[in-house]
Amino acid sequence: xxxxxxxxxxxxxxxxxxxxxxxxxxxxxxxxxxxxxxxxxxxxxxxxxxxxxxxxxxxxxxxxxxxxxxxxxxxxxxxxxxxxxxxxxxxxxxxxxxxxxxxxxxxxxxxxxxxxxxxxxxxxxxxxxxxxxxxxxxxxxxxxxxxxxxxxxxxxxxxxxxxxxxxxxxxxxxxxxxxxxxxxxxxxxxxxxxxxxxxxxxxxxxxxxxxxxxxxxxxxxxxxxxxxxxxxxxxxxxxxxxxxxxxxxxxxxxxxxxxxxxxxxxxxxxxxxxxxxxxxxxxx
Amino acid sequence: xxxxxxxxxxxxxxxxxxxxxxxxxxxxxxxxxxxxxxxxxxxxxxxxxxxxxxxxxxxxxxxxxxxxxxxxxxxxxxxxxxxxxxxxxxxxxxxxxxxxxxxxxxxxxxxxxxxxxxxxxxxxxxxxxxxxxxxxxxxxxxxxxxxxxxxxxxxxxxxxxxxxxxxxxxxxxxxxxxxxxxxxxxxxxxxxxxxxxxxxxxxxxxxxxxxxxxxxxxxxxxxxxxxxxxxxxxxxxxxxxxxxxxxxxxxxxxxxxxxxxxxxxxxxxxxxxxxxxxxxxxxx
Numbered sequence: 001x002x003x004x005x006x007x008x009x010x011x012x013x014x015x016x017x018x019x020x021x022x023x024x025x026x027x028x029x030x031x032x033x034x035x036x037x038x039x040x041x042x043x044x045x046x047x048x049x050x051x052x053x054x055x056x057x058x059x060x061x062x063x064x065x066x067x068x069x070x071x072x073x074x075x076x077x078x079x080x081x082x083x084x085x086x087x088x089x090x091x092x093x094x095x096x097x098x099x100x101x102x103x104x105x106x107x108x109x110x111x112x113x114x115x116x117x118x119x120x121x122x123x124x125x126x127x128x129x130x131x132x133x134x135x136x137x138x139x140x141x142x143x144x145x146x147x148x149x150x151x152x153x154x155x156x157x158x159x160x161x162x163x164x165x166x167x168x169x170x171x172x173x174x175x176x177x178x179x180x181x182x183x184x185x186x187x188x189x190x191x192x193x194x195x196x197x198x199x200x201x202x203x204x205x206x207x208x209x210x211x212x213x214x215x216x217x218x219x220x221x222x223x224x225x226x227x228x229x230x231x232x233x234x235x236x237x238x239x240x241x242x243x244x245x246x247x248x249x250x251x252x253x254x255x256x257x258x259x260x261x262x263x264x265x266x267x268x269x270x271x272x273x274x275x276x277x278x279x280x281x282x283x284x
Numbered sequence: 285x286x287x288x289x290x291x292x293x294x295x296x297x298x299x300x301x302x303x304x305x306x307x308x309x310x311x312x313x314x315x316x317x318x319x320x321x322x323x324x325x326x327x328x329x330x331x332x333x334x335x336x337x338x339x340x341x342x343x344x345x346x347x348x349x350x351x352x353x354x355x356x357x358x359x360x361x362x363x364x365x366x367x368x369x370x371x372x373x374x375x376x377x378x379x380x381x382x383x384x385x386x387x388x389x390x391x392x393x394x395x396x397x398x399x400x401x402x403x404x405x406x407x408x409x410x411x412x413x414x415x416x417x418x419x420x421x422x423x424x425x426x427x428x429x430x431x432x433x434x435x436x437x438x439x440x441x442x443x444x445x446x447x448x449x450x451x452x453x454x455x456x457x458x459x460x461x462x463x464x465x466x467x468x469x470x471x472x473x474x475x476x477x478x479x480x481x482x483x484x485x486x487x488x489x490x491x492x493x494x495x496x497x498x499x500x501x502x503x504x505x506x507x508x509x510x511x512x513x514x515x516x517x518x519x520x521x522x523x524x525x526x527x528x529x530x531x532x533x534x535x536x537x538x539x540x541x542x543x544x545x546x547x548x549x550x551x552x553x554x555x556x557x558x559x560x561x562x563x564x565x566x567x568x
Contacts, residue, residue: 043338149441258334261333
């Protein structure tokens with residue numbers, strides 16, 4: 001006989017926009033019985049081109065909303081830029097555990113890499129922070145990072161399987177591989193350091209040299225979160241058809257602007273319709 | 285004998301980022317003796333993907349800074365999105381004349397077009413506002429608008445003369461021309477409804493069908509501003525070498541974030557080094 005099921009926790013998931021819905025999707029796959037509150041700070045996106053000071057202020061306000069207003073007992077920062085530049089500030093500002101996407105991504109790269117040399121593609125601000133380099137170094141890896149600022153707009157234009165996007169990826173990866181070769185690196189792993197990039201995974205898989213593995217920080221972060229909740233939420237494996245079995249995951253979505261755009265584009269990232277999105281005002 | 289020269293006015297120029305420096309460049313060419321204060325609201329860009337309510341609030345705060353703190357006696361809204369969505373709100377909020385870029389652009393298209401049918405390319409928010417359609421209609425023109433969201437990031441990546449950018453422009457203009465043909469329009473004029481697009485003018489000129497004229501709203505707005513100042517600022521034609529003759533234009537640049545990026549990228553738009561940029565905080 002099984003013991004009574006524990007109360008499902010509320011997990012707050014935060015992103016500057018809706019790209020973090022790829023992380024939510026990965027979380028739901030592993031914890032379909034949890035209650036999720038997702039906040040996209042769409043009025044102030046993109047964080048990727050802003051300064052550390054500004055990003056930290058925005059991220060802290062968003063985290064506080066999820067904890068104070070939504071009762072989140074655990075936060076996943078589903079935004080590489082905010083994880084890179086504001087994780088400490090968020091951890092200082094809220095009294096609940098906070099998980100970013102950078103360290104899980106680096107740990108996943110560690111598990112995948114044979115050569116110990118990895119490539120990271122991300123937004124400009126994430127790359128400038130060198131958060132991935134530092135997290136990879138802590139895992140004993142050498143990492144080379146590259147900002148790929150055109151990939152987010154290409155995903156948002158819907159050109160996820162388009163010759164122009166394939167060409168942009170080819171150019172970026174050629175530059176990155178040439179740089180790696182010049183430094184004597186032998187990379188065998190590519191980390192997707194932005195939550196928009198999983199939508200480009202098929203194109204990226206076709207563009208990397210043979211033998212190079214593609215690591216998705218969204219999947220890696222969801223794995224880490226699921227391990228932290230071991231015992232509080234029955235893992236997805238025990239209830240393979242939870243959603244179709246009449247026990248839908250409870251998801252509440254909030255945005256600071258452009259609710260229609262969130263609903264329209266967000267479904268591409270989540271993989272099914274986002275449902276109602278509530279507009280909130282964080283000031284600024 | 286000439287009369288004593290009138291005191292040069294302070295002209296406030298506002299943009300969500302630094303694209304509006306193309307408007308400042310055009311203003312300086314016509315009024316090299318004026319004093320300019322330029323504010324780029326870089327912490328909150330891009331406006332192009334945000335809602336009218338949010339854009340109006342941001343634009344009003346920025347306009348008030350230029351008038352109250354910088355003593356601007358005249359404002360040029362060098363941002364198509366803010367001109368499209370917030371011109372009324374700004375005019376209500378400050379006690380000085382305010383000129384946007386949309387109406388000058390439409391007037392310039394009127395002067396250029398023989399067929400009365402014009403095409404407009406712009407950001408998503410500018411297109412959704414239909415401000416160009418309405419301004420063109422007021423001039424007796426039929427306008428067809430298209431959002432081209434990849435062009436701003438391509439300019440910011442520095443790919444202003446790049447095969448990928450040429451291909452993206454070809455795709456966008458093909459879609460626009462096909463749509464125009466389907467509606468029975470015979471366009472002979474293309475309006476650049478975003479301040480980033482003048483940097484793509486050579487590529488755009490090569491991509492439009494023969495006989496189609498390209499109209500730059502930045503140039504059109506600067507023409508209108510210079511006419512409004514007739515008598516207060518000696519026109520550029522009277523002092524062809526004002527800047528090299530030891531009478532440099534006085535320019536003060538302000539940004540709400542990313543001062544280094546402003547200086548680095550801004551020079552491409554202004555055509556020469558931007559000089560010191562002062563960081564200011566408008567809240568938010």
